[in-house]
Amino acid sequence: MKTSREHPSMVDGEVIGNVEVSPNHFRLTLRLPGTFSTPSPGQFVMIRDLERREPLLPRPLSVYGFHREGGYAILVLLYRVAGLGTSLFSRLRSKAFLNVLGPLGRGFSVDCDVRRVILVAGGVGVAPLTFLLREGYSQTNASGKTQTTAYVGARTAELLTGLDRLESFCDLRIATNDGSAGHQGLVTDLVRSDLNGCNPEETFIYGCGPAAMIRSLGLLVRKTAIRCEVSIEERMACGIGACLGCAVAITDGKGLSDYQRVCKEGPVFNILDISPVFFSNE
Amino acid sequence: MKLDKCAINPVGLAVRIGGLQLKNPVMTASGTFGYGQEFAPFCDLKRLGAIVLKGLSLEPRPGNPSPRIMETPCGMLNAVGLQNIGVRAFIAEKMPYLRQIDVAVIANIFGETVDEYRRIAEILSHVDGVDGIEVNISCPNVKKGGIAFGANPDVAADITQKVRGETDLPMIVKLTPNVTDITEIAMAVEAAGADAVSLINTLTGMSVDIERRRPHLANITGGLSGPAVKPVALRMVWQAVHSLKIPVIGIGGISTADDALEFLIAGATAIEIGTANFINPSVTMKVIDGIEEYMTRHGIGRIDELIGSLITDPQQ
Numbered sequence A: 001m002k003t004s005r006e007h008p009s010m011v012d013g014e015v016i017g018n019v020e021v022s023p024n025h026f027r028l029t030l031r032l033p034g035t036f037s038t039p040s041p042g043q044f045v046m047i048r049d050l051e052r053r054e055p056l057l058p059r060p061l062s063v064y065g066f067h068r069e070g071g072y073a074i075l076v077l078l079y080r081v082a083g084l085g086t087s088l089f090s091r092l093r094s095k096a097f098l099n100v101l102g103p104l105g106r107g108f109s110v111d112c113d114v115r116r117v118i119l120v121a122g123g124v125g126v127a128p129l130t131f132l133l134r135e136g137y138s139q140t141n142a143s144g145k146t147q148t149t150a151y152v153g154a155r156t157a158e159l160l161t162g163l164d165r166l167e168s169f170c171d172l173r174i175a176t177n178d179g180s181a182g183h184q185g186l187v188t189d190l191v192r193s194d195l196n197g198c199n200p201e202e203t204f205i206y207g208c209g210p211a212a213m214i215r216s217l218g219l220l221v222r223k224t225a226i227r228c229e230v231s232i233e234e235r236m237a238c239g240i241g242a243c244l245g246c247a248v249a250i251t252d253g254k255g256l257s258d259y260q261r262v263c264k265e266g267p268v269f270n271i272l273d274i275s276p277v278f279f280s281n282e
Numbered sequence B: 001m002k003l004d005k006c007a008i009n010p011v012g013l014a015v016r017i018g019g020l021q022l023k024n025p026v027m028t029a030s031g032t033f034g035y036g037q038e039f040a041p042f043c044d045l046k047r048l049g050a051i052v053l054k055g056l057s058l059e060p061r062p063g064n065p066s067p068r069i070m071e072t073p074c075g076m077l078n079a080v081g082l083q084n085i086g087v088r089a090f091i092a093e094k095m096p097y098l099r100q101i102d103v104a105v106i107a108n109i110f111g112e113t114v115d116e117y118r119r120i121a122e123i124l125s126h127v128d129g130v131d132g133i134e135v136n137i138s139c140p141n142v143k144k145g146g147i148a149f150g151a152n153p154d155v156a157a158d159i160t161q162k163v164r165g166e167t168d169l170p171m172i173v174k175l176t177p178n179v180t181d182i183t184e185i186a187m188a189v190e191a192a193g194a195d196a197v198s199l200i201n202t203l204t205g206m207s208v209d210i211e212r213r214r215p216h217l218a219n220i221t222g223g224l225s226g227p228a229v230k231p232v233a234l235r236m237v238w239q240a241v242h243s244l245k246i247p248v249i250g251i252g253g254i255s256t257a258d259d260a261l262e263f264l265i266a267g268a269t270a271i272e273i274g275t276a277n278f279i280n281p282s283v284t285m286k287v288i289d290g291i292e293e294y295m296t297r298h299g300i301g302r303i304d305e306l307i308g309s310l311i312t313d314p315q316q
C-alpha cells in the first residue's frame, strides 16, 4: 500500500534558514502555519515567490524534513541550483516569504516487515530518501529489525550532498564518477555487488536520482524479485493533476499502455512500471 | 460570512451567455482546471461563474509524449495533445461529482472529424448537469492535412451548424488566434448559430534547448498561454466584440482582477482564467473578489454597465 494523501493547502512560508550545504546545493527551512498537513515520505511541494512575475510557474521540490514546533509546521527542503527559479530561491534570506502548495503526490510504500532497506540516491535524490528513512524506518532501524544501506552517487566528491542527515541513520556507501570519493564509477555498480544474497521477500529498494541512474537501477532490479520504488521528475505546471503536463509513460510490460501524471499518480512509481520511453530524452 | 458579504455589497455580477445565466463573469479555461474536483481544496467551486472542463473527444486520447510543457518569458508552451478520458468515461466518472455542486458546468469538446463533433454534442446534450457546450475548433483537422478546423470560416461554420443541429444547450464556439482575420471566423460561426464565442485558444509557438540543439517539447511546437499572450488576446476580443452581436468570452493571460476588468471594459461579457490557475489555484476567487471591489469603489451597481464601457473617443 502506498502512503495515503492528506489534504493539500496553499500557505505562506517564512524562510528561517537557507544554507549552502555544498557548492550550489541549499537546505531551505520554512516555517508554515500549523494547518499544513503532514507530508508522507516521497511527497513534494510546489514553491513560488508570489511577489515575482518570473519565473511564472512554481517549482516542485521533495520534502526533505518535516516536524511540528510551537504550533507551526517546519518544512525542510534540499535543492540544487538548476536554473532561474532555484537560483532565486538560493538568494532568499531569513524573514522572506515563499508560497508553498502541498503536500502533493503519492509517496513511497513503507513495509514494516522488511528486513533490508536499500536506498539509492543520485545527487539531490537524497532528499526524499532521507525523509523516508526518518519517517518510515527509523524505529525498525533503531530496534535492529531492519538494516538500511544508503548508496549515494554524484559526479564528484564536492557534489555529494546531505550525507550528514543520512549517516547517523544507516550504513553509507559512496560512488563518484571521478573517484574523488568512495567507489569510482556508478552508484548502481555498488548496489549490484551488494544485492547478491539479499532475500527478495525481505528487501525493499528505494531510488531517486537522474533518469540515467533510474534506468540502470531498473535493469538491475528486473533480474531479481526485489520490490523497488523510485521517485521521478518531469516538468510540472500545476502539481495537482489538472494540466496533464507531467505525463510519464507507464507500461504493462508489453509496450506503452498509458500516460500517468507524475504529480498525482506519482512521483513515486514501481520501477518496473516505467516505460523505457521515459529515459529516451535524457 | 459569505452571505453577510453579499448583503453589504449587493453589486450585480450576473451575466447571460445565450440561455445560460452565470452568477458572475469568471469562468475557468478548458484544460487548466481539470474536471473541477482537483481545485476543490483551493476554491469554493460554487462561487464560479462556470467551470469549463478539459476538452473531451468521442474516444479516449493518450496525448503526446513528454516533455509536454516548457516555461517561456511570462508564459508557457504546452503540447499535452488533448489527452482525455473520452466522453463516455467522463459522464460515468466525473459527472456525479459535478452534479452535486451548484455551479454551471460547460463541457469543452473537439473532434478529429466534423462528424465526431456532432456525435459528442449529441451525447452531451442529454446529460444531466451539463449546462453548456464549448466547441474547440482549434485542433488539427486530420483529413485536411492537420490545418486547424477553426482556421477556415467555412469549416468553422460547418462544425457550428452540425453541433447546433444536435443540441439546444447554450453553445460557445472557441476560436483559435492562429488566423489572419479573427472577425471573419467569428462572423461565420455567429451566422451558423453559435450563442457566443470564446477566444483566444493558445498561440502556436516553439522553444529550443541550445545546449542539446533540440526542441524543448517532444512535440516540437506547442501552444503559448499566460500573461505573455494577454495583449494579443485583448486586441482580438475587442475586434470580435465589434463585429458580432452575440456575447464574447475573453481568454488569454488573465491572472488578476485588473486583467479581467480590461477584457470586460473592452466588451467581453465573461472571461475564462487558464494558466493562472497553475500559479495560484485559488486565483479565480481572488478575481471575483477584485471585480466586486472595483465595482463598489467605482459605484457601479450592475456589471452590464461596465461591459463594453471602453472610451475610445479622445474628445470624451
Ligand SMILES: Cc1cc2nc3c(=O)[nH]c(=O)nc-3n(C[C@H](O)[C@H](O)[C@H](O)COP(=O)(O)OP(=O)(O)OC[C@H]3O[C@@H](n4cnc5c(N)ncnc54)[C@H](O)[C@@H]3O)c2cc1C
Pocket (backbone or CB within 6 Å): A044, A055, A059, A060, A061, A062, A063, A078, A079, A080, A081, A082, A083, A084, A085, A086, A087, A124, A127, A128, A232, A233, A234, A235, A236, A262, A267
Ligand atoms: C516531484 C519532484 C520533486 C523534485 N524534488 C527536488 C528536490 O528535492 N531538490 C531539487 O533540487 N530538485 C528537485 N526537483 C527538480 C526541480 O524541480 C528542478 O530542478 C527545478 O524545477 C528547476 O527549476 P529552475 O527554475 O531552477 O530551472 P529551469 O531553468 O526551469 O530548468 C533548469 C533545468 O532543470 C530542468 N527542469 C526544469 N523543471 C524540472 C522539473 N520539474 N524536474 C526536473 N528537471 C526540471 C530543465 O529541463 C533544465 O534542464 C524535483 C522535481 C520533481 C518533479
Ligand SMILES: Cc1cc2nc3c(=O)[nH]c(=O)nc-3n(C[C@H](O)[C@H](O)[C@H](O)COP(=O)(O)O)c2cc1C
Pocket (backbone or CB within 6 Å): A243, A244, A245, B029, B030, B031, B032, B054, B055, B056, B078, B080, B082, B108, B136, B174, B200, B201, B202, B224, B225, B226, B227, B229, B251, B252, B253, B254, B272, B273, B274, B275, B276
Ligand atoms: C495545459 C493546457 C491545456 C489546455 N487544454 C485545452 C483544451 O483541452 N481545450 C481547449 O479548448 N483549450 C485548452 N487550453 C487553452 C486554454 O483553455 C486557454 O484558451 C489558453 O490557455 C489561453 O488562456 P490563458 O493564457 O489564461 O491560459 C489549454 C491550455 C493549457 C495551458
Ligand code: FES
Pocket (backbone or CB within 6 Å): A235, A236, A237, A238, A239, A240, A241, A242, A243, A244, A245, A246, A261, A262, A263, A264
Ligand atoms: S503538473 Fe499539472 S498535471 Fe501534473
